[in-house]
Amino acid sequence: MTAKKIVLLILDGISDRPCPALNGQTPLQAADTPNLDRIAKQGICGIMDTIAPGIRPGSDTAHLSLLGYPPHEYYTGRGPLEAEGTGIHMEHGMIGVRANYATIGPDGLISDRRAGRIHDTAKLSRAIEEGVDLSAFHVTCTFRSGAGHRAALALKGDGLGSAVTSNDPKSTGLAPPLIEPLTGSPGDSQTSSVLNEFVRQSSEILADHHINRERKREGLLPANIVLLRGAGQMGHFEPFSTRYGMQGSVISAAALITGIGRVVGLTPVQVPGITGSVTTNLSGKVTAICRELKSQEFVLANIKGSDEAGHDGDPIQKRDFISRIDTAIAPLLALEGTLLVVCGDHSTPCSIRDHSADPVPLAILGDGVRIDRVAHFNEIACAEGGLTRISGGSLMPILTDLVDRAHKYGA
Amino acid sequence: MTAKKIVLLILDGISDRPCPALNGQTPLQAADTPNLDRIAKQGICGIMDTIAPGIRPGSDTAHLSLLGYPPHEYYTGRGPLEAEGTGIHMEHGMIGVRANYATIGPDGLISDRRAGRIHDTAKLSRAIEEGVDLSAFHVTCTFRSGAGHRAALALKGDGLGSAVTSNDPKSTGLAPPLIEPLTGSPGDSQTSSVLNEFVRQSSEILADHHINRERKREGLLPANIVLLRGAGQMGHFEPFSTRYGMQGSVISAAALITGIGRVVGLTPVQVPGITGSVTTNLSGKVTAICRELKSQEFVLANIKGSDEAGHDGDPIQKRDFISRIDTAIAPLLALEGTLLVVCGDHSTPCSIRDHSADPVPLAILGDGVRIDRVAHFNEIACAEGGLTRISGGSLMPILTDLVDRAHKYGA
Numbered sequence: 001m002t003a004k005k006i007v008l009l010i011l012d013g014i015s016d017r018p019c020p021a022l023n024g025q026t027p028l029q030a031a032d033t034p035n036l037d038r039i040a041k042q043g044i045c046g047i048m049d050t051i052a053p054g055i056r057p058g059s060d061t062a063h064l065s066l067l068g069y070p071p072h073e074y075y076t077g078r079g080p081l082e083a084e085g086t087g088i089h090m091e092h093g094m095i096g097v098r099a100n101y102a103t104i105g106p107d108g109l110i111s112d113r114r115a116g117r118i119h120d121t122a123k124l125s126r127a128i129e130e131g132v133d134l135s136a137f138h139v140t141c142t143f144r145s146g147a148g149h150r151a152a153l154a155l156k157g158d159g160l161g162s163a164v165t166s167n168d169p170k171s172t173g174l175a176p177p178l179i180e181p182l183t184g185s186p187g188d189s190q191t192s193s194v195l196n197e198f199v200r201q202s203s204e205i206l207a208d209h210h211i212n213r214e215r216k217r218e219g220l221l222p223a224n225i226v227l228l229r230g231a232g233q234m235g236h237f238e239p240f241s242t243r244y245g246m247q248g249s250v251i252s253a254a255a256l257i258t259g260i261g262r263v264v265g266l267t268p269v270q271v272p273g274i275t276g277s278v279t280t281n282l283s284g285k286v287t288a289i290c291r292e293l294k295s296q297e298f299v300l301a302n303i304k305g306s307d308e309a310g311h312d313g314d315p316i317q318k319r320d321f322i323s324r325i326d327t328a329i330a331p332l333l334a335l336e337g338t339l340l341v342v343c344g345d346h347s348t349p350c351s352i353r354d355h356s357a358d359p360v361p362l363a364i365l366g367d368g369v370r371i372d373r374v375a376h377f378n379e380i381a382c383a384e385g386g387l388t389r390i391s392g393g394s395l396m397p398i399l400t401d402l403v404d405r406a407h408k409y410g411a
Numbered sequence: 412m413t414a415k416k417i418v419l420l421i422l423d424g425i426s427d428r429p430c431p432a433l434n435g436q437t438p439l440q441a442a443d444t445p446n447l448d449r450i451a452k453q454g455i456c457g458i459m460d461t462i463a464p465g466i467r468p469g470s471d472t473a474h475l476s477l478l479g480y481p482p483h484e485y486y487t488g489r490g491p492l493e494a495e496g497t498g499i500h501m502e503h504g505m506i507g508v509r510a511n512y513a514t515i516g517p518d519g520l521i522s523d524r525r526a527g528r529i530h531d532t533a534k535l536s537r538a539i540e541e542g543v544d545l546s547a548f549h550v551t552c553t554f555r556s557g558a559g560h561r562a563a564l565a566l567k568g569d570g571l572g573s574a575v576t577s578n579d580p581k582s583t584g585l586a587p588p589l590i591e592p593l594t595g596s597p598g599d600s601q602t603s604s605v606l607n608e609f610v611r612q613s614s615e616i617l618a619d620h621h622i623n624r625e626r627k628r629e630g631l632l633p634a635n636i637v638l639l640r641g642a643g644q645m646g647h648f649e650p651f652s653t654r655y656g657m658q659g660s661v662i663s664a665a666a667l668i669t670g671i672g673r674v675v676g677l678t679p680v681q682v683p684g685i686t687g688s689v690t691t692n693l694s695g696k697v698t699a700i701c702r703e704l705k706s707q708e709f710v711l712a713n714i715k716g717s718d719e720a721g722h723d724g725d726p727i728q729k730r731d732f733i734s735r736i737d738t739a740i741a742p743l744l745a746l747e748g749t750l751l752v753v754c755g756d757h758s759t760p761c762s763i764r765d766h767s768a769d770p771v772p773l774a775i776l777g778d779g780v781r782i783d784r785v786a787h788f789n790e791i792a793c794a795e796g797g798l799t800r801i802s803g804g805s806l807m808p809i810l811t812d813l814v815d816r817a818h819k820y821g822a
Contacts, residue, residue, distance in 0.1 A: 367762075368429070370791055370794075371435075371791070373791075387794075388794060389799070389800070391464075394463070395465075397464060397466060401768035404767075406467045407467065408469050408765070408766055409466055409469060409472050410470070410473070411470070411641070
């Protein structure tokens, strides 16, 4: 028997280092994980450097690497990926920029970098997209809201560069600096001029917008300036379906991950109630995976809450959320003719509250895998598995081979 | 003590995936292998991606990689290697082409792609080599028989290309197409013209040959056309003896493997009764290895039958042939001062009846190796070995080091 479909379930930041609060165990070791352990026991395990040993991955570079798009070749900054994640179709050469709605006081200083954690900004973004006119620069722009205070800007025009600074002062009480080119290239200079003009015009639109007038009446901070960062030029991505011969979907609350899925041609799937945090709708996500498999050959699903708990430095919360993941994924173990692949994208140790380069655990369950002796899904046990230690760039070739879609090199 | 000689025993396609017919074991796990297990137990083990993780090797690219000639640098198609395997000395720049004797009917359609599984075609090949005249193209040709209906053609001439199509229609009942250039380069165009003229002249020679007249009288299919495929240009191979400081031999029933050995300068050894199948003369091969070691420092031996059983999708036959291999190799365990290296070149899972990228098991027995805790030679057990997971390109450097022929890098 050979499996024909693949579920790649990425437990974001799941792996960790020994935590004193857990008697020296990692949150994954300490969690109650009968289902993850069954995947490990009935499948093949290993550990994985999603980029390379000792390289601390971002979620973006890690996911690109795991999908088989080497980040040193394909990663051009977070902007274009976030823009795709908000639903903007980024064409090759367009500039994508991350945006935050923020609050600036009458003194010209930033008073809140998230505009009082504003959300539901779609109307504001539409007003900006419709009102801003960059025709003097022969540039058109698209501006879309993401989750919460987040948004993304895309610029289309000839010869635009992406090596520019940000107008985000990074802390409150400071004035937003002008955006400046980082090189002497005319394209970077042009982009910085365009972005400064975008900030100027969008600020005028926001200053007078009825939503901001209402927010002020209600004692809320107005979203009266857009902070821009992470500009990058959209690259050329060979479609996933061309590269692997499989059609696929992406399921994630994070615009960044959805955007990465979109740029490689995976279809984004909406799931109600997913939040990208420990409060997310886990069972809704699992139901969506099972539903997508009826029509797709590949499903990428990301569960983000474990990463968040790591960033918060909270091993108890991380452990408990992992136990909840374990309960929620039970239906995936009953899938037939499907490889179930579970791994992290990077470690997020509670002790450092950020990503680390510690390898992530990996388990593959399904027809054809060589079943090793590993019986637990955690950082230590998986290191004794039959896959030994692989790099993230090897994952898709290995999976493609297991589902018998690989091509022979030679005869 | 340091071993001075190396036997590299390649069990072609030996590794597999769990087989339902063997209660979830692989044929290698299910076979009776006290000798292979002793090599594992008294040696060091690991698993190996002969090319790279997830890359499905051909036998040709795998053997090149294992001998330390990276296929992406050295592999130019199977033609030149097969030509060497038939005994043609391929010089750098010559074009090698695989050939099959086939039967074409009076209607111009191919009726049998193997000419009734003809064998002993040496006289036909000699008649073709002597009769075909390509001097109008300033080209000379050599044509030699291989095993069964197989043969190989070599062309020598200035500026010949190798990117050309085949005249093999791939199924019976179709007319052989003309060979065409795959690019606009004059060299490819020249080669396709030469090959079409070769087919035309050789067909005339075959039509009238007394062997074919006799075959017809006996009710056998005539070998009256040559089908050509796999054209490639001979590259430049640094000799094995220069690269590693060892003289060596190659023992294989497969012309392809013999050819690979020859192109790197290994001496081919004839062994009576070897067939490249499960009926081969295993003990004759083992005797030849022991004899070659008296004068050579390196012996490459390939046993093909396990691959054939995998291609046939027959786990029982594969298991039983592996047990027979195990019995036959007993004399190799008594070799002194010699590293005995046993591995696959690729996996050939019965479930997919073709090569896969699953890593192969590897064991090295001999003076100086670090003995690990692995006690069985199979896909699962070897993954826990002291070599962990290596790539095929690392094998010869590791072996060269073990026999103390490596050079220090630095001081």
